[in-house]
Amino acid sequence: MAEKFREQGVVLSNGQIGTGIFDLKLKTDKIAAAAKPGQFVSIYSNDKSRLLPRPISICGADSETGELRLTFRVAGKGTEEFSRLAAGEKVDLVGPLGNGFPLERAFATDDSRNCADRDGAAESVGVKGRRVFLIGGGIGIPPMVQLAKTLTERAQAAGDTAASAGSPETFQASAGSQAAGANAVGFQAAPFITSVLGFRDELFLVDDLKPYGDVVIATEDGSCGTKGNVLDAIREKNLKADVIYACGPTPMLRALKKYAEETGTECWLSLEEKMACGIGACLSCVCRSTEVDGHSKVKNKRVCTEGPVFRSTDIEL
Amino acid sequence: MKMEDDAMPDMSVEIAGVRLKNPVMTASGTFGSGQEFSEFIDLNRLGAVVTKGVASVPWPGNPTPRICETPSGMLNAIGLQNPGVETFRERDLKFLEQFDTRVVVNVCGHSVAEYVDCVEKLADAKRADLLEINISCPNVKEGGIAFGTDPRGVEEITAAIKKAAKQPVIMKLSPNVTDIAEIARAAEAGGADGLSMINTITGMKIDIRRRTYALANRTGGLSGPAIHPIAVRMVYQCAQAVNIPIIGMGGITDAESALEMIMAGATAVSVGTANFHDQTTTLRVVEGIRDYMEQYHVESIRDLIGCVR
Ligand SMILES: Cc1cc2nc3c(=O)[nH]c(=O)nc-3n(C[C@H](O)[C@H](O)[C@H](O)COP(=O)(O)OP(=O)(O)OC[C@H]3O[C@@H](n4cnc5c(N)ncnc54)[C@H](O)[C@@H]3O)c2cc1C
Ligand SMILES: Cc1cc2nc3c(=O)[nH]c(=O)nc-3n(C[C@H](O)[C@H](O)[C@H](O)COP(=O)(O)O)c2cc1C
Ligand code: FES
Numbered sequence: 001m002a003e004k005f006r007e008q009g010v011v012l013s014n015g016q017i018g019t020g021i022f023d024l025k026l027k028t029d030k031i032a033a034a035a036k037p038g039q040f041v042s043i044y045s046n047d048k049s050r051l052l053p054r055p056i057s058i059c060g061a062d063s064e065t066g067e068l069r070l071t072f073r074v075a076g077k078g079t080e081e082f083s084r085l086a087a088g089e090k091v092d093l094v095g096p097l098g099n100g101f102p103l104e105r106a107f108a109t110d111d112s113r114n115c116a117d118r119d120g121a122a123e124s125v126g127v128k129g130r131r132v133f134l135i136g137g138g139i140g141i142p143p144m145v146q147l148a149k150t151l152t153e154r155a156q157a158a159g160d161t162a163a164s165a166g167s168p169e170t171f172q173a174s175a176g177s178q179a180a181g182a183n184a185v186g187f188q189a190a191p192f193i194t195s196v197l198g199f200r201d202e203l204f205l206v207d208d209l210k211p212y213g214d215v216v217i218a219t220e221d222g223s224c225g226t227k228g229n230v231l232d233a234i235r236e237k238n239l240k241a242d243v244i245y246a247c248g249p250t251p252m253l254r255a256l257k258k259y260a261e262e263t264g265t266e267c268w269l270s271l272e273e274k275m276a277c278g279i280g281a282c283l284s285c286v287c288r289s290t291e292v293d294g295h296s297k298v299k300n301k302r303v304c305t306e307g308p309v310f311r312s313t314d315i316e317l
Numbered sequence: 318m319k320m321e322d323d324a325m326p327d328m329s330v331e332i333a334g335v336r337l338k339n340p341v342m343t344a345s346g347t348f349g350s351g352q353e354f355s356e357f358i359d360l361n362r363l364g365a366v367v368t369k370g371v372a373s374v375p376w377p378g379n380p381t382p383r384i385c386e387t388p389s390g391m392l393n394a395i396g397l398q399n400p401g402v403e404t405f406r407e408r409d410l411k412f413l414e415q416f417d418t419r420v421v422v423n424v425c426g427h428s429v430a431e432y433v434d435c436v437e438k439l440a441d442a443k444r445a446d447l448l449e450i451n452i453s454c455p456n457v458k459e460g461g462i463a464f465g466t467d468p469r470g471v472e473e474i475t476a477a478i479k480k481a482a483k484q485p486v487i488m489k490l491s492p493n494v495t496d497i498a499e500i501a502r503a504a505e506a507g508g509a510d511g512l513s514m515i516n517t518i519t520g521m522k523i524d525i526r527r528r529t530y531a532l533a534n535r536t537g538g539l540s541g542p543a544i545h546p547i548a549v550r551m552v553y554q555c556a557q558a559v560n561i562p563i564i565g566m567g568g569i570t571d572a573e574s575a576l577e578m579i580m581a582g583a584t585a586v587s588v589g590t591a592n593f594h595d596q597t598t599t600l601r602v603v604e605g606i607r608d609y610m611e612q613y614h615v616e617s618i619r620d621l622i623g624c625v626r
Contacts, residue, residue: 004356006596044594049389051541051594094596274382276391276593279356281349283369283398284384297400298377305353 004097004279005030008090009043012067014083018204020074021139022083023059025067031095032068035061037103037147038245038270038309041070041095042278045078053278054078055304057247057270058096059142059205060149068093071142071205097278098308101143101245101268106132106151106191107158108243129155129189133241134209135230135256137198137248141205143270147245148193148212155190194239198230198252231255241265245309250317257312267312273303280305288316326610327617328603330364330584332562333485333510335446337364337419337585340618341575341603344566344589345370345423345449345489346395350409351416357596362603365419367587368409370451372425373434375401385522385531390541390568391590392520394534397425397454402438410444421447421487425454429474433481440483448484449564450475453491453516453538465491465516468503475507485510487564490555492544493519497551498558505559512555513564513587515548541590542568549581556582556623570598572605582623 009026017023031041035058042053060069074080085091108130132151136144193213197206201221209215217225218233226233230252233239240263246256247270260267273285286300290313293301301307301315328339342365348354351366360366378398385392399405405422413420422445426432432450439445452465452474464474471488479486488504490497492515501512517538522531530536548567556563565583569575570591578586591598606618615621 006357048594050386051389051590052384052386052391053593092595274384276384276393276590277347277353278593279353279596281353282347282384282393282593283378283395284381284393286378286381286383286398295400296398297375297404298398300377300398 002096003034004094005034006092006094007031009068009093011085011087011089011091013087014085016083017071018202020083021204022072022074024070024072024082024085026070026091026093028066028068028093030066031093032061032066033063035068035096035146036100037150038101038143038247039096039098040308041068041093042097042275043070043082044092044094045081046091047077047081050078050081052276053094054082055097055272055275055278057143059145061146069146071139071145073139094278098304099306101147101270101309103151103154105243105266105268106130107154107189128192130191130242131240132191132193133234133239133244133246134193134195135198135244135246135248135252136195136205137230137246137252138200140246140248140252140270141197141209143247144195144197144245145205145208148195148209151191151193152212159190194241196230196233196239198233198248199224229255231259234259244268246270254317257317260312268309269312269315269317270308271303271310271315272308275304278304290314290316326607326615327619328607328610330618330622332447332564332584333487335419335485339364339603339606340579340583340585341599341606342419342421342564342585342587343367343592343599344587345421345451346393347589347592350405350412352409352412354592354596358600360413360416360418363418363599364585364603365421365446366413366416367421367449368405368413368423369399370397370423370425370454371399371402371405371435372397372427373402373431373438375399375404376425380533382531382533384537387520387522387539387541388543390539390543391593392522392532392537392539393517394532394537396534397451399425402435406439406442410442413444419446420444421449422484423449423451423489425451427454427456428458429477432474432478436478436481440481445484447487447511448478448482449487449489449513450478451489451516453489453493463491463493465500466494468499471500471503472507475504475509479508487511487513489513489516491516492547492551492567498554501555501559505561509561511562511564511584512559513566514555515544515551515567518544518547540567542570542574544568545574545577549577552578552583553581553625557626569602570594572602572609575602575606576609576621579618579621580623580625584622
């Protein structure tokens with residue numbers, strides 16, 4: 001089990017980046033260094049009449065400086081309090097929590113052909129790298145920033161390893177043993193990242209995603225990009241992916257689950273649920289699973305522990 | 318620095334012949350079986366770990382949202398989701414074997430037969446030191462009304478469980494009654510070895526943005542500091558009414574709120590909702606009680622139990 005820490009984060013800065021949307025940077029001792037994309041932290045109110053933690057996704061984490069970036073929308077009393085945090089103030093944090101996105105799936109070669117077949121790229125997909133959608137709806141966008149950055153860094157690191165190892169044969173050979181997971185070296189090729197972002201009207205975090213690949217935008221009011229939702233944008237532009245990572249409101253996730261089933265695309269969804277403990281002890285935060293879960297022995301999984309990221313076929317929405 | 322010969326105050330207490338190194342336990346349902354919290358605190362320092370309610374077979378629990386926050390408290394309607402006693406024995410009790418602390422197994426059921434079945438399946442579980450019976454569960458036969466609300470029913474279920482149980486039996490009382498002392502006396506008459514109180518107080522929250530119930534179950538159980546004065550009052554009333562030990566809980570967050578409960582008549586205390594706010598609450602309470610005893614030269618915690626009459 002990955003290690004979790006309880007510590008006081010010190011506010012480095014807190015700025016507004018949209019209507020009711022704040023970008024909070026905190027200095028942490030251990031959390032940032034341990035954080036993986038798709039994980040979250042529990043952030044506690046300094047008003048002690050509010051007992052429960054607020055789960056907020058990790059938008060950025062610098063393992064060297066310990067800087068943790070959280071981007072949130074004011075949704076109630078707790079987040080309103082956090083929006084007023086000023087540099088130098090402290091907040092209690094617990095994290096990193098949850099499983100995070102399975103990075104290795106962006107580099108996998110095993111079943112990537114299923115989808116690639118349809119546009120005739122089957123033969124080359126292994127070498128070409130997987131086409132990855134990072135789909136964020138509204139305040140589900142923040143974790144995509146850290147995911148895009150980490151995928152890109154991993155691909156670069158793998159490329160460097162391959163280059164220093166010499167021949168492409170060596171590279172291919174080491175790729176065979178990557179099944180062990182995210183830390184394996186010898187990734188075959190950098191994934192092609194397309195960020196698909198859905199907004200009501202006002203844009204945010206778009207520039208944070210641009211360095212890592214194409215950015216496609218959908219707005220409900222049509223003020224920018226496709227008028228409609230993220231799936232409307234995907235269909236309008238006729239985009240295809242081998243693997244999808246997504247976070248956003250439940251109706252969006254439900255539509256993506258269906259889309260993934262229809263198109264046979266591998267899809268990973270980050271879910272939200274009310275939490276009391278955030279660490280797996282209270283069973284507040286469950287979602288419905290398609291199979292009996294190994295821990296609960298019923299068709300329930302804890303979003304805070306087995307999640308928040310689930311394979312779309314493993315859960316009911 | 319403490320002197321070598323500076324005697325540590327005696328924090329040990331006894332419940333139904335079971336000795337606890339200190340009076341601080343965890344409240345059922347807020348601490349799992351200790352595994353998750355063992356990443357934050359040393360379980361060896363607790364008087365006891367009280368495990369999440371377990372039934373004879375797995376229960377799926379209620380739909381979500383299962384919880385919501387309220388001022389200085391929360392509502393929960395988890396619906397007693399649990400993996401069933403078999404998995405619980407093999408996994409959870411096995412995990413707890415490595416710790417030098419007492420284990421209190423909390424049991425739930427939909428019928429007397431289900432409680433008895435579960436208690437029998439725990440009979441040879443060596444790691445279970447005490448059984449805590451949650452009688453705030455919906456009684457399926459009685460149309461879902463909780464077992465714990467009728468004195469006759471409480472006496473009957475206590476007697477049935479006592480007959481089947483190999484470990485001492487603590488009856489966990491519901492506060493959702495008119496006269497808690499009457500229920501306490503019924504449990505004592507049924508043969509209970511101790512009482513645990515209070516369970517959560519039924520409440521409701523409305524989400525005004527969605528114009529509907531905040532919880533999928535509509536109602537939920539209120540816990541946390543908001544209920545502490547009610548819990549202290551009820552522990553006090555029952556301490557006057559019965560001669561069996563009481564485990565006090567409801568809104569304990571620090572040594573002060575724990576000591577109030579002890580002085581009102583509780584032999585031990587359980588920390589619940591406060592664990593969500595600070596994973597180290599239980600240890601802060603242990604240390605705070607020790608500090609109090611040193612400051613006021615209290616030699617044994619037993620001198621404080623029920624000292625307010
Ligand atoms: C894994 C995860 C990651 C998240 N990441 C982000 C993020 O990066 N940025 C962001 O803006 N929001 C995020 N959220 C949603 C965020 O947790 C809520 O908006 C926040 O808790 C609201 O708190 P509040 O006190 O302002 O609202 P209130 O309505 O006053 O909160 C009352 C209670 O309900 C809980 N609650 C309310 N809404 C939610 C919700 N949507 N999900 C879970 N609990 C809720 C609160 O934690 C609190 O306990 C995330 C939620 C989850 C589960
Ligand atoms: C999330 C949650 C789950 C609970 N589950 C159980 C349970 O399974 N069995 C039980 O007897 N009590 C259960 N309780 C009640 C607590 O054990 C305790 O009696 C109550 O919460 C009051 O204490 P507190 O204010 O310190 O939380 C639960 C409470 C909460 C908040
Ligand atoms: S929030 Fe407690 S189990 Fe997930």
